[in-house]
Amino acid sequence: MTKPNAEMTMSSYSIYSFGQTTFSNFVWLRNGYYFRNPGIMDFEITNRAESIAVEVYKTDGSYVGKAVWENITGWAAIDWRNVRFVIHPGSYKFRFVNEGSGTIYIKHGNLYHNYS
Numbered sequence: 001m002t003k004p005n006a007e008m009t010m011s012s013y014s015i016y017s018f019g020q021t022t023f024s025n026f027v028w029l030r031n032g033y034y035f036r037n038p039g040i041m042d043f044e045i046t047n048r049a050e051s052i053a054v055e056v057y058k059t060d061g062s063y064v065g066k067a068v069w070e071n072i073t074g075w076a077a078i079d080w081r082n083v084r085f086v087i088h089p090g091s092y093k094f095r096f097v098n099e100g101s102g103t104i105y106i107k108h109g110n111l112y113h114n115y116s
Helices: none
Strands: 014-018 021-023 026-028 040-058 063-079 091-098 104-113
Touching (some): 021 091
């Protein structure tokens, strides 16, 4: 029997799970809380959204960019570590924006953050 390599480390992170929300204009994730070193974000839309964006803001309040999904229902995901305007180390807040018409219904989702 071999022993595990004591030098091998696993990446650690925190998960913020959010519940149901409905909006026709926009809604801040966790009321505008800043998340350090954000990574994967996933969320489930229960209706068909014409266009939904997740906008990203730095701690000074300045807008840095967004991800957009069009004509989507079901699960959507993005890894913010692979987006050039989200730089680690750093803290960011996120805003869901309805860029289409009608109302968007999000059932639930997660943001993995605080990657070490």
